[in-house]
Amino acid sequence: MFRIDKMKAKSSVDRTASSGHITKITNSNKALPLKLLDNKVGNLGNRAFRSNPLKQTTQGKIPETARRKRSIEPKVPIKQWCLKDFEIGKPLGKGNFGQAFLAREKASGFIVALKMLYKEELVMSNIENQLKREINIQSQLKHPNILRLYGFFHDADRIFLILEFAAKGELFAELQKHKRFSEAEAAKYVAQMVNALTYLHGKRVIHRDIKPENLMLGLNGELKIGDFGWSVKTGVSDNRRSTLCGTLDYLPPEMVEGRVHDKNVDLWSLGILLYELICGSPPFESEGNEDLTYSRILGIDIHIPSYVSKDAADLITKLLKYSANDRLSLKEVMHHPFMKKHIHL
Numbered sequence: 624m625f626r627i628d629k630m631k632a633k634s635s636v637d638r639t640a641s642s643g644h645i646t647k648i649t650n651s652n653k654a655l656p657l658k659l660l661d662n663k664v665g666n667l668g669n670r671a672f673r674s675n676p677l678k679q680t681t682q683g684k685i686p687e688t689a690r691r692k693r694s695i696e697p698k699v700p701i702k703q704w705c706l707k708d709f710e711i712g713k714p715l716g717k718g719n720f721g722q723a724f725l726a727r728e729k730a731s732g733f734i735v736a737l738k739m740l741y742k743e744e745l746v747m748s749n750i751e752n753q754l755k756r757e758i759n760i761q762s763q764l765k766h767p768n769i770l771r772l773y774g775f776f777h778d779a780d781r782i783f784l785i786l787e788f789a790a791k792g793e794l795f796a797e798l799q800k801h802k803r804f805s806e807a808e809a810a811k812y813v814a815q816m817v818n819a820l821t822y823l824h825g826k827r828v829i830h831r832d833i834k835p836e837n838l839m840l841g842l843n844g845e846l847k848i849g850d851f852g853w854s855v856k857t858g859v860s861d862n863r864r865s866t867l868c869g870t871l872d873y874l875p876p877e878m879v880e881g882r883v884h885d886k887n888v889d890l891w892s893l894g895i896l897l898y899e900l901i902c903g904s905p906p907f908e909s910e911g912n913e914d915l916t917y918s919r920i921l922g923i924d925i926h927i928p929s930y931v932s933k934d935a936a937d938l939i940t941k942l943l944k945y946s947a948n949d950r951l952s953l954k955e956v957m958h959h960p961f962m963k964k965h966i967h968l
């Protein structure tokens with residue numbers, strides 16, 4: 624089944640760099656029937672990019688008369704981005720479905736990351752809708768701890784996402800380099816996660832795939848949630864979902880059991896993240912034995928090493944609760960003694 628395959632790919636391929644990348648390139652010039660390429664989505668992204676302050680300064684101010692004209696004449700042409708608008712720089716890396724490059728928008732000199740995805744691979748893997756959802760959600764999010772998606776464009780074979788450039792790369796790579804973080808550093812990342820999740824949940828967006836591979840770092844080491852492939856916007860009346868997705872090691876019991884779930888799944892994942900940042904690996908990891916990981920998650924079979932402080936262990940266990948409603952809230956996380964010790968507001 625696709626979802627399970629994708630989940631397995633996420634849990635195993637992500638941790639072994641780019642080995643899962645498909646390199647086949649289509650020679651066909653015929654555009655593939657990707658429904659996500661409607662103007663509505665594209666325009667959303669363009670508007671977001673146009674509000675980029677650097678770009679505005681180079682464009683100069685709009686004269687008063689022109690502004691008035693715009694308000695009575697709504698058919699203002701919105702700039703459609705294309706590859707020629709960018710100078711392409713060094714490759715940043717390969718993912719499961721594409722490749723990312725450093726790039727500079729020629730008119731403004733603004734530095735971005737361009738993520739290139741092959742339409743044929745998206746169609747073959749049946750993830751066009753997932754990408755559409757990712758674009759729809761991420762392009763509407765503006766927060767210092769969330770990676771900006773400025774817009775997208777496409778040619779016959781490829782889709783390009785214009786993303787904020789995260790100069791220090793993935794938190795996962797940083798964690799591998801250091802093996803594990805000090806509790807003070809882990810608290811700093813958790814505090815930034817709480818900020819981002821408070822913003823997301825306020826917009827009824829559940830991320831559902833929090834893990835160090837999906838967290839990027841800005842120039843000053845600031846955390847930025849990227850990769851909204853599994854995120855979902857819940858309805859006004861029903862803010863619960865029952866789709867099984869996300870990454871195995873980070874899945875909460877309600878998703879393992881295929882029950883309905885809500886924003887509290889992100890609090891479970893925050894507990895797993897805190898554990899992984901302090902201990903170097905997630906608590907229920909079982910060396911490729913997925914059934915064992917499942918049963919350890921359901922039994923909350925967790926071993927906290929003795930070098931972990933009492934406060935950190937307490938916060939981890941108060942987030943890793945079987946019953947979603949028993950988990951600490953984002954507010955309570957910030958008031959927990961572990962966070963108070965390290966984060967001075």
Ligand code: ATP
Nearest residue numbers: 715716717718719720721722723736786787788789
């Ligand atoms: P997936 O296909 O599941 O998204 P992925 O995240 O590994 O997997 P990409 O998002 O295509 O794949 O990114 C490939 C690599 O490029 C990443 O590992 C990361 O190091 C780098 N990268 C991607 N986006 C950015 C960005 N906005 N800023 C800096 N580096 C990036």
Ligand code: MG
Nearest residue numbers: 718837849850
């Ligand atoms: Mg990614």
